[in-house]
Amino acid sequence: MKKRYLFMLLAVIAMVLSACGNDAGGDSDGDDGGKKTLVFGRGADSIQLDPSKVTDGESIYVTNQIYDTLVRYEEENTEVKPALATEWEVSDDGLVWTFQLREGVTFHDGTEFTAEDVAFNFERWTTSAEFVYYGYMFGASEEDMGGIIESVEATGDYEVKITLSEPNAPFLQTLAMPPFGIASPDAVEESGEDYFKNPVGTGPFVFEEWVPDDSITLSKNEDYFGEVAKVDEVVFRVIPDNGARFMELQAGTIDLMTGLNPQDISTAEGDEALQVIRRPSMNVAYMAMNTDKEGPLADKRVRQAINLAVNKDQLIELYEGIGKAAKNPIPPSLWGYNDEIEDYGYDVEQAKALLAEAGYADGFDITLHTFSNPRPYMPQPKVTAQAIQEMLGAVNINVEIIESDWDTHLATTENGEHDMAFLGWTGDNGDPDNFMYVLLDKDNATVGSAGNIAFYKNDELHDLLKTAQVEMDQDVRTGLYLEAQEIIHEDAPWLPIAHTTPALAASSSVMDYVPHPTGSEPFNLLDIQE
Amino acid sequence: MLKYIIRRLLMLIPVLIGVSILAFSLIHLVPGDPARSMLGEKATEDQLEALREELGLNDPYAIQFGRFLGDIVQGDLGQSIQSKESVGTELIHKLPATMELAIFAMILAIVIGVLAGVIAAVKQYSWFDNLSMTGALFGVSMPIFWLGLMLIWLFSVTFNILPPSGRLTTGVELHTITNFYLLDSILTWNWAAFQDAFIHLLMPGIALATIPMAIIARMTRSSMLEVMRQDYIRTANAKGLKKTIIIFQHALKNASLPVLTVIGLQFGLLLGGAVLTESIFSWPGVGRYVYLAVLGRDYPVVQSTILVIAAIFVLVNLITDILYKYMDPRIKFE
Numbered sequence: 001m002k003k004r005y006l007f008m009l010l011a012v013i014a015m016v017l018s019a020c021g022n023d024a025g026g027d028s029d030g031d032d033g034g035k036k037t038l039v040f041g042r043g044a045d046s047i048q049l050d051p052s053k054v055t056d057g058e059s060i061y062v063t064n065q066i067y068d069t070l071v072r073y074e075e076e077n078t079e080v081k082p083a084l085a086t087e088w089e090v091s092d093d094g095l096v097w098t099f100q101l102r103e104g105v106t107f108h109d110g111t112e113f114t115a116e117d118v119a120f121n122f123e124r125w126t127t128s129a130e131f132v133y134y135g136y137m138f139g140a141s142e143e144d145m146g147g148i149i150e151s152v153e154a155t156g157d158y159e160v161k162i163t164l165s166e167p168n169a170p171f172l173q174t175l176a177m178p179p180f181g182i183a184s185p186d187a188v189e190e191s192g193e194d195y196f197k198n199p200v201g202t203g204p205f206v207f208e209e210w211v212p213d214d215s216i217t218l219s220k221n222e223d224y225f226g227e228v229a230k231v232d233e234v235v236f237r238v239i240p241d242n243g244a245r246f247m248e249l250q251a252g253t254i255d256l257m258t259g260l261n262p263q264d265i266s267t268a269e270g271d272e273a274l275q276v277i278r279r280p281s282m283n284v285a286y287m288a289m290n291t292d293k294e295g296p297l298a299d300k301r302v303r304q305a306i307n308l309a310v311n312k313d314q315l316i317e318l319y320e321g322i323g324k325a326a327k328n329p330i331p332p333s334l335w336g337y338n339d340e341i342e343d344y345g346y347d348v349e350q351a352k353a354l355l356a357e358a359g360y361a362d363g364f365d366i367t368l369h370t371f372s373n374p375r376p377y378m379p380q381p382k383v384t385a386q387a388i389q390e391m392l393g394a395v396n397i398n399v400e401i402i403e404s405d406w407d408t409h410l411a412t413t414e415n416g417e418h419d420m421a422f423l424g425w426t427g428d429n430g431d432p433d434n435f436m437y438v439l440l441d442k443d444n445a446t447v448g449s450a451g452n453i454a455f456y457k458n459d460e461l462h463d464l465l466k467t468a469q470v471e472m473d474q475d476v477r478t479g480l481y482l483e484a485q486e487i488i489h490e491d492a493p494w495l496p497i498a499h500t501t502p503a504l505a506a507s508s509s510v511m512d513y514v515p516h517p518t519g520s521e522p523f524n525l526l527d528i529q530e
Numbered sequence: 531m532l533k534y535i536i537r538r539l540l541m542l543i544p545v546l547i548g549v550s551i552l553a554f555s556l557i558h559l560v561p562g563d564p565a566r567s568m569l570g571e572k573a574t575e576d577q578l579e580a581l582r583e584e585l586g587l588n589d590p591y592a593i594q595f596g597r598f599l600g601d602i603v604q605g606d607l608g609q610s611i612q613s614k615e616s617v618g619t620e621l622i623h624k625l626p627a628t629m630e631l632a633i634f635a636m637i638l639a640i641v642i643g644v645l646a647g648v649i650a651a652v653k654q655y656s657w658f659d660n661l662s663m664t665g666a667l668f669g670v671s672m673p674i675f676w677l678g679l680m681l682i683w684l685f686s687v688t689f690n691i692l693p694p695s696g697r698l699t700t701g702v703e704l705h706t707i708t709n710f711y712l713l714d715s716i717l718t719w720n721w722a723a724f725q726d727a728f729i730h731l732l733m734p735g736i737a738l739a740t741i742p743m744a745i746i747a748r749m750t751r752s753s754m755l756e757v758m759r760q761d762y763i764r765t766a767n768a769k770g771l772k773k774t775i776i777i778f779q780h781a782l783k784n785a786s787l788p789v790l791t792v793i794g795l796q797f798g799l800l801l802g803g804a805v806l807t808e809s810i811f812s813w814p815g816v817g818r819y820v821y822l823a824v825l826g827r828d829y830p831v832v833q834s835t836i837l838v839i840a841a842i843f844v845l846v847n848l849i850t851d852i853l854y855k856y857m858d859p860r861i862k863f864e
Contacts, residue, residue, distance in 0.1 A: 039700075044822075047612050055570030129580030132569040141576045196614060212615075212623065213814035215700055235700055240809040240818065243679050248694050251686045407561070410571075428572070 036528055037233040038510070041245045041254035045213050045238045048196035051181045052124075052131045060178045061520040062216055062236055066108075067181025067201030070099055070118070071172055075514050075525065076280070078430025079335055079474075080176045083226075084113065084202065085160075090472050094167025101158040105225050107184035108206045115154035120185040122152040122162075133179035137428065167470040169477060170431035177429050178520065204229050204524035213238055220524075229524040246505065249274065255510050255528065260503040262320035262379075268505045275508050279515035280333035281499030284326055284435065285377040285424040287368070287388065288494055292416055292445070292455030296366070301358040303492040307344040308351035309395045315387055315497055318380045322503055326496035328485050329435050333517035335474070336432040336481035341489050351395050363396025369421035370401060371409040377424035377500050384497070385422065413453040421453060422497075430518060432481040437465045440488060456493035531855070538848050545844055546837060550602070553836040554595050557829055563587075564611045564827040585611060598833055607838070608830030610823070617834045620819065625838070626709035627697060628808070628815035632800040634712075634735040639743035640793060644782075647750025647789075651758060652777060662747060669744025678737045678810035685733060693730055695812035702726045734811040738804060742796040749792050753785040786857055794850030798843040 044058050051063035072083040085099040105113040125134040126145040134140060138147030150163045164171065174180070187200035199207050204226065205218035216236040220229035237254060239245040242261045248254045250271070260268065260276070268274045289297045289306065296302045312325045327343035330336065355361060370385040378384060382403060389399040399420075404412065413421045428434050438444060442457035461484055468480040488494075504515060509529040515521060565581040566573065582588050586597070601608055607617035646666070650659040686694035697711055698704060704723040707714050712731070715724035757763065758781055766776045805817035816835060823831035855861050 048614065055568075055572070129569075129577045129584065132573055132577060135577045136572055136574060141574070142580050193614065211814070212613075212620070213818065214696060214812070217700070237696070237700070237812070238814075239695055239812045241675070241679075241812075244682055244695065244810050244812070247679070247682045247687050251682075251690060251694055253686070253694060 035233055036231045037235060038231045038256065038523060038526070038528060039235045039237055039254040040523075041237050041239045041248055041257040043238070043240055043242065043245070043259045046210075046216060046236075049199040049207065049210070049216075050183070050196040051179050052121075052134065052183075053196065054179075055132055057519045062218070063181055063199065063201075064178045064203075064520045064522055065205040065218055065234065065524075066199050066203045066207050067178070067183065068203050069176055069178065069180050069182065070101075071176045072522075073176050073430060073516060073518060075516070075521075077333055077335060078173065078176075078282075078427075078517060080172050083176075084118075084182055088172070094169070094470055094472055095164050097162045097164070097171065098155070099160045099162070101160060102225055103158050105202050106223060107187070107200055107202050108221065109184050109187050109200045111184055111186050113182070113202055114157050115160045117185050118160045118182060119152045119154045120188075121180075121182050122149065124183075124188065125180075133177065133428075137174045137177070167472075169469050169471055170429055170433045173429040173431040173434075177518075204522050205234055208233075224524065227524050230527040231523065234523055249505055249507065252507065256504065256506040256513065258502070258504050260505045262322060262503075264505075265321050265503055273508055275506050275510070277504045277506055277513060277515055278322075278501040279504060279519070280517040281324065281331040281501050282333060282430070282517040282519065283377040283424055283426040284329055284331060284499055285375075285422070285497040286326070286329070286494040287420055287422055287497060288413070288418075288454040289420050289492075290416060290418055290453070290455055291457075291493055293419060295419070296358070296360055296364050297419060299358045300491055301354045302360060304344065305351040305354040305358070305395065306392065306397070307492050307495050308347045308354065309397070310388060310391050310495055311346040312343070312497070313346070314391075315384055318384055318387065319498055319500065320379070322379075323498040323500050326499050327489070329439060329488060329494065329496060330432050330481075330485070331427070331499040331517065334427070334430060334432055334435070336478045338482045338485040340482075341485060344492075348394055355395060355397075361396075363398060365398045365400065366392075367400050367402055367419045369409060369412055369418040370403050371406050371422065372403050373406055375406075375424055376426065376502075377498065378422060379500075381422055388495075414448060414450050416447050416450065416453070416455055418453070423453060427518075432477075432484075433465070433469060436481065436484055436488070437469065440493065441465050454493035456491065458487060458491060461487045531852075535848070535852070538851070542841065542844055546841060549840040550599065550833065550837050551595075553833045554591075554598060557824070557827070557832045558591060558594075560824075560827070562827040564829060567826045568612060598830070602834070602837065607834035610831050611828045612823075612826050612831075617831050620831070621816065621835065621838060623709055624814060624816040624819050627813060628801060628804055628817060630710045630712065631731065631734055631738060631804065631807070631813060631815060632797060634731050635738035635800060636742065636793070636797055638735055638739040639746055639796070642739075643743040643746030644750050644786075644789065647747040648754055648777060648782060650747070650751045651754030654755065659751075663751065666744035666747045669740045669747075672740055674737055674740070674806045675810055677740060678734070678807060681733045681737060682810070692733055694733070697727060697730050697813065698723065699726050699730075734807050734813055737811070738800060738807045742793075742800065745792055745796065746789060749789050750785065753788050754781060757781045757785040783857060787854060790850055790853055790857065794847050797846050801839055801842060 042058060046059040046062050047056050048054050048059055049063055051060060051067060054060065068083045070083060070085040071080040074081055084102055084105065086102050087100040088097060090097050101115055107113060125131040126140065129135060135147065138149050140147035148165050148168055150165050152160065152162050155161045181201055184200040187198065188195050191198045197210055204221050204224045206221050208217040208219050210216045218234045220232050222228060239248055242259050245257050246260060246264045249257050265276055268276045289303050291298055316323050316325050327341055328338055368385055368388065370381045374380065385401045389401055392399050412418060413423060425435060425439055438451045440452055440456055442462050444451040445455045445457055464480050464484045468477045471477050506513060511527045511529055513526040564585065564587065565578045569577055569581060586594065598608065609616050610620065646662045650662050653659055682694045685692040693699060702723055704711060704715055704720060705718050707717055711727035712724060715727055763776060763781055766780055804815055805821045807813065808815045808818045820832060820835045
């Protein structure tokens with residue numbers, strides 16, 4: 001009797017040991033059958049694999065591999081290049097866009113891609129409020145689900161004509177956004193309600209399997225019209241804890257990860273088997289100064305003095321290695337960024353002189369509104385506010401910090417109840433208009449729904465921005481935005497604080513991986529060294 | 531006995547109605563808007579309003595609650611607002627994941643905890659007693675996330691012998707029937723998958739087992755100490771019975787009643803409280819599911835999952851109560 005138990009115990013131990021010996025660490029470079037697999041570790045699962053219905057980055061990351069848009073972003077910046085459309089032209093009045101489509105492209109389900117499919121997708125996006133980016137980018141409403149897009153017609157097998165109700169220069173930039181990926185109409189109709197888990201596009205990778213909360217597997221599209229992927233398979237794995245994910249990278253069970261903890265950056269940099277990669281910024285964090293309120297902030301000199309009194313290097317330290325000091329309202333990865341502009345710099349004496357000139361040598365009292373939870377562009381809002389409080393104290397400006405939760409903060413600032421307030425913005429389509437018009441134009445300085453919470457109104461700037469919205473020549477537009485940034489710099493409605501550059505880590509065997517400022521990029525160009 | 535069980539099962543109904551009212555009101559009381567969390571902060575008020583209308587969030591609470599109850603009665607747990615997936619389908623996958631982990635952890639905790647408790651009681655004040663009870667003290671006070679990360683660092687990064695996360699290595703084939711992977715691999719005679727699923731269970735199982743194991747060990751020890759001083763044990767000793775028989779057959783059986791209560795309660799806690807373990811070991815279970823649903827204000831998911839977990843909790847405690855009778859024949863169910 002006893003012997004039998006002993007035998008069973010031994011059997012169990014032997015089983016466990018043999019299982020452990022099975023190279024449990026795994027070999028993510030995947031030698032099975034010579035397949036090259038990229039395992040990508042991330043913090044959360046995709047919500048839906050239908051890009052037109054989601055706003056979360058994790059869903060977009062995957063759909064960016066499966067779908068193509070009419071145009072795509074360049075590898076390193078937000079300029080656009082041909083994708084499903086090879087050429088395009090716009091009528092002189094800026095209202096009619098004609099796209100020539102690529103011939104010989106097939107969806108992953110084998111059906112051929114034609115102009116009718118483009119029309120079908122645009123039509124589909126106007127059928128529900130769930131297609132959130134369509135509504136947001138093209139100004140759709142319940143009464144007018146199409147927004148500024150009046151019609152989309154197939155004028156040939158490979159020609160599409162899109163008619164707008166008003167000129168919109170960033171239109172092309174917007175079409176490059178992953179939410180406007182073209183889906184296979186057959187698959188959409190066939191899968192119906194379940195389409196979001198059976199995505200079919202034309203992109204460099206084909207959807208294989210989704211194990212919710214665990215992994216999503218894609219295989220390379222051999223027939224891709226662009227550069228065929230160098231890896232055979234991509235597996236997106238969900239590993240919620242940042243620390244655990246980093247350990248998996250160290251253990252070699254994943255090849256690439258997002259969400260590196262700031263404190264792990266130096267460990268990763270010191271490890272020869274790993275590399276740290278920084279994603280270029282597509283956001284800005286700023287402190288808006290309410291120019292609409294009577295008092296010191298209405299005076300440009302005071303706002304400039306505040307810019308001079310703040311030591312930005314010290315604020316950037318609070319970003320723990322993932323922030324870069326900002327001097328302009330748009331991040332450097334955007335075309336039209338004005339690098340000629342010199343930031344105010346930290347100069348307490350000059351700040352005092354300017355304040356004295358404006359009649360505030362003895363300083364004044366002022367409020368600074370901040371929010372309690374970290375945001376992607378500001379990891380430590382409260383501490384940042386305290387740092388600014390101290391710096392401005394040195395020039396006799398007495399700052400009172402008012403901290404509230406995010407929803408309250410948004411409401412307070414939209415209503416203009418603040419003197420100064422922190423806020424930030426993450427770009428959508430990589431067009432300067434999406435930053436400057438939204439955040440600094442007088443059109444958006446309406447109390448109650450303000451995007452421009454400095455309530456900054458400058459007619460010269462307004463003219464420039466409005467012209468840039470209807471000007472179709474990109475070089476001309478670039479010039480307009482360069483000039484706009486100079487005006488903003490001079491008027492100083494903001495203290496621009498930082499652009500964050502999130503850190504990713506990868507095994508050093510991952511090559512040619514270039515993270516895109518918009519937050520995700522197709523994986524067909526990267527490779528894994530054997 | 532049968533009557534008792536039926537009565538207890540009938541009592542489930544008012545309990546579950548209470549739980550559903552509580553779950554419904556709690557999640558609706560928390561500030562936040564499912565439409566907003568679904569469409570993101572850039573959505574316009576127009577879009578939000580349209581979506582709220584589509585989802586029926588504009589109806590009075592009473593009507594929403596009525597709809598929820600009506601669906602439940604028909605066995606429909608509703609549909610996730612975020613993922614559009616039916617909550618029932620999701621739970622069929624996620625509940626077994628959590629149950630498998632919890633059962634495994636509980637077995638670990640019971641075997642080691644009871645054994646350690648018994649030895650510590652029999653050899654009171656010995657080095658083993660001191661050591662195991664100090665260990666148990668650490669066990670109850672150890673933060674799970676810290677222990678979990680240390681386990682991964684030790685066994686996955688340093689020694690590379692255990693997989694750091696997930697239930698199954700990607701690429702290992704397993705035909706799922708019950709979604710309990712160990713059971714499925716046995717049912718389909720899939721030895722490779724069994725091994726793989728088993729080693730995936732080890733680290734999260736240990737992490738999850740630590741606290742109940744410590745509690746069970748301490749409980750067993752104190753309960754055993756009490757029983758061992760009783761007259762019938764002295765009699766058994768005097769009769770010259772073998773020590774092992776006295777301890778395991780006579781003493782432990784009587785000492786196990788309070789332990790059993792703890793086990794029942796702890797198991798329920800494991801089901802709901804596995805969020806941390808599931809996060810660290812990327813375990814696709816129900817704890818993280820409901821946690822994310824709360825963050826995203828996914829009302830149907832939160833309500834239905836809480837209801838299901840509550841039902842399981844009640845059932846587990848019913849089983850514990852029935853086991854009492856087996857352990858102590860004096861107990862009568864009326």
